[in-house]
Amino acid sequence: MSKLSLLDLAFFIAESDASPKHVGGLLLFKKPAKAGATFVKKLYQEYLSLTDVKPPFNRVIHFSLTAMPRWRALDEVDLSQHIFYHKLPKDANDREALYAFVSELHTPRLDRSRPLWEMHVIDGLPNATFALYQKMHHAVADGVTMARWTAQGLAASADDLDLQPVWTVRHGTGGPLRLRHKAEVIQSAWTQVTRNSKRVLGIGRLATMLLLESVKLTKNAIALPFLASADTPLTGQVTSGRQFATAAVSMARVKHIRERTRSTLNHVALTCVDAALHRYLKDQGVQLDRPITIQMPVNLRQEGEKSAGNKIGIIQVELSAPTDDPYVRLRNIGFSLRNVRTMIDSVSPDAIESYTLITGVFGQIAEMLKLSDRLPPTGNTLVSNVPGPANALFLKGARMQEMHPISTLPPSNLLNITLFSYADELYFGLIATDELPNLARLGDYLADAFTELEDCVREAHAQVEPQGGAIKRR
Numbered sequence: 001m002s003k004l005s006l007l008d009l010a011f012f013i014a015e016s017d018a019s020p021k022h023v024g025g026l027l028l029f030k031k032p033a034k035a036g037a038t039f040v041k042k043l044y045q046e047y048l049s050l051t052d053v054k055p056p057f058n059r060v061i062h063f064s065l066t067a068m069p070r071w072r073a074l075d076e077v078d079l080s081q082h083i084f085y086h087k088l089p090k091d092a093n094d095r096e097a098l099y100a101f102v103s104e105l106h107t108p109r110l111d112r113s114r115p116l117w118e119m120h121v122i123d124g125l126p127n128a129t130f131a132l133y134q135k136m137h138h139a140v141a142d143g144v145t146m147a148r149w150t151a152q153g154l155a156a157s158a159d160d161l162d163l164q165p166v167w168t169v170r171h172g173t174g175g176p177l178r179l180r181h182k183a184e185v186i187q188s189a190w191t192q193v194t195r196n197s198k199r200v201l202g203i204g205r206l207a208t209m210l211l212l213e214s215v216k217l218t219k220n221a222i223a224l225p226f227l228a229s230a231d232t233p234l235t236g237q238v239t240s241g242r243q244f245a246t247a248a249v250s251m252a253r254v255k256h257i258r259e260r261t262r263s264t265l266n267h268v269a270l271t272c273v274d275a276a277l278h279r280y281l282k283d284q285g286v287q288l289d290r291p292i293t294i295q296m297p298v299n300l301r302q303e304g305e306k307s308a309g310n311k312i313g314i315i316q317v318e319l320s321a322p323t324d325d326p327y328v329r330l331r332n333i334g335f336s337l338r339n340v341r342t343m344i345d346s347v348s349p350d351a352i353e354s355y356t357l358i359t360g361v362f363g364q365i366a367e368m369l370k371l372s373d374r375l376p377p378t379g380n381t382l383v384s385n386v387p388g389p390a391n392a393l394f395l396k397g398a399r400m401q402e403m404h405p406i407s408t409l410p411p412s413n414l415l416n417i418t419l420f421s422y423a424d425e426l427y428f429g430l431i432a433t434d435e436l437p438n439l440a441r442l443g444d445y446l447a448d449a450f451t452e453l454e455d456c457v458r459e460a461h462a463q464v465e466p467q468g469g470a471i472k473r474r
Contacts, residue, residue: 002059002071007353008139009069012061014364014411018240020109022116023143024135024406025150026102026244031128032158032397040123040130043163043396044085047119050168053077056140057167061112074115077167081114088124096440098125102133103244106406106431110137117167129401138408143297143386143418147405154393154400161396228293228316228380232286233436234277235377235412237370241434246404247446248427253454260457261327263334266385268453269419269426270294270337271330273383274319275449280442291318291332295379295410296340300349313352314360314410315340316379326453327460363411377412388422405429415439 004012011021031039059071088097101122110116116137123130136146153166228235257268277292296317317340320332344352359378366375386405393400404427405418414436418429428446432439 004061004069004071004139006357010357010360010364011138012069014360014367015109016368017109019238019367019409019411020107021138021408022106022110022135023138023141023146023408024102024106024133025146026098026402026404026406027132027134027150027400028125028402028404029130029132029395029398029400031130035128035398039396039398040121041085043130044083044121046163047083047121047165048079050163050165051077051079053079053115053167054170056171057115057117059115059140061116061139077115081111082118082167084118084120086120086122086124088122090124093124093126098122098131099244099246102131102406103242103434105133106135106244107240107242110135116140119165130398132395133406135406143384143405143407147386147388147420150403151389151393154395156391156393158394158397158399160394163396228377229288229290230376232281232288232380233284234281234380234415235372236414237372238367238409238411238414239433239435243432243434243436243439244406245430245440245443246427247430247443248402248425249447249450251421251424251426253450254426257454257457260461261330263330264337265419265421265426266337267330267334269385269428270319270333270383271326271453272446272449273417273428274329274333275326275452276442276445277381278322279445279449280438283441284437288322291321292381293318293379295382295413297382297384298344298352300352313344313349313356314382315344315352315355316359326449326456330453360411367411372412375412378410379413381413381415381417382407382410383417383419385419386421388420390421390423392423403427406431409433415442 015021055073056071058074058077060074061069062072063069086101088101105118105120110118117140118135120133121130122133125131134150141149149166149169149171152169152171153164155162254265254268257263258265261267273294274292278288281288294317295314298313298315300313318336320329320336323329323332363372363378366372384407388403400422402425403420403422405420406429407416407418409416409431415430415432418431420427420429428443430439430443
């Protein structure tokens with residue numbers, strides 16, 4: 001059996017019916033030109049026949065009163081309990097109906113008596129398309145890992161018709177390696193001592209940064225937790241029921257803005273998120289006089305590391321002070337993100353992970369005691385960026401047209417926004433409780449914010465509008 005890390009364990013402790021801790025994805029495909037009416041049903045049946053399930057897809061969580069929880073491998077996995085076929089009716093199969101159906105699939109917790117993953121094959125969509133919705137417990141994989149595994153289960157060419165889904169591929173599990181020699185034991189012990197020393201020093205440095213920020217001797221080294229405005233519909237007690245919306249923009253248009261403004265993809269995307277959130281809050285009668293604070297996951301894996309489980313930290317980042325000028329907003333957010341990047345690079349990944357656990361505990365206690373409506377949230381919302389495949393992928397000759405992330409909700413946050421890049425598109429995946437009003441409108445505002453930023457940059461640089469097509473409103 002393989003032990004869980006503290007961060008992986010935290011996702012089990014934090015889980016409830018109102019706040020399940022799984023991450024998901026919605027993949028949309030275009031059927032091959034000569035595909036018959038039974039193409040999707042046959043795909044589902046072929047999935048069921050691929051029963052050689054590899055770790056971690058054959059593992060269940062084992063809890064004990066005398067030891068830390070561990071993963072336990074099963075000799076056999078019943079795929080009929082993990083892979084499901086659905087066909088939407090012709091009078092309810094448009095994008096809105098698909099998103100509503102996926103929201104229902106994303107709402108319930110995964111059954112802990114079985115390996116913690118599911119795949120749903122969705123047939124009956126218009127224009128010769130079909131979809132896959134998949135979800136996996138956050139303790140098994142974070143968003144970056146899940147995206148990598150998803151890509152491994154698809155083909156790089158339409159001519160490659162072999163089917164090799166993710167559960168048949170052996171992945172890194174992140175479990176402890178067996179030490180065979182005394183020298184290896186000594187080396188392992190020394191590595192652990194070194195890591196703990198760096199963790200303590202890093203936490204001390206983070207604490208110093210927070211102290212300096214609190215007395216205003218620094219600016220945006222790292223945003224202080226629990227100071228975000230609680231008087232918005234974005235925060236409160238997380239309840240069951242989910243809704244899902246998306247927006248997308250071509251990477252060519254993003255690249256044009258990046259080159260003109262010397263910005264990163266994160267700078268551009270968060271500028272649009274900030275503008276859209278302010279407009280959305282204004283619709284709800286809320287006008288903030290201070291910056292929106294987001295919780296931002298950061299990948300703590302070293303270059304080339306491909307272990308399972310979670311290697312992420314979550315820090316708080318202030319976006320822009322309220323402004324109607326997209327260029328000013330972009331500049332302000334760029335300033336904040338550069339300072340945050342400097343801070344992250346100055347401390348060890350273990351310290352960031354410890355900071356994430358410490359701040360997360362307070363938010364989780366408030367949620368468990370149902371005090372999230374009365375206590376200040378860690379941040380206004382969570383926004384993450386998951387890099388996806390750069391080139392188009394295929395499934396039995398069907399081209400994957402879209403790839404949308406669907407994440408989980410942290411304590412006190414009723415909205416999570418995930419950025420995901422695939423081929424030539426940047427996608428915004430919005431998941432929220434069903435109590436948050438007009439989530440689809442926020443997707444529209446993301447599209448509007450990008451166009452406004454694009455127009456502002458074009459005007460400032462007196463450039464001809466690049467080709468790249470209109471923004472796609474989902």
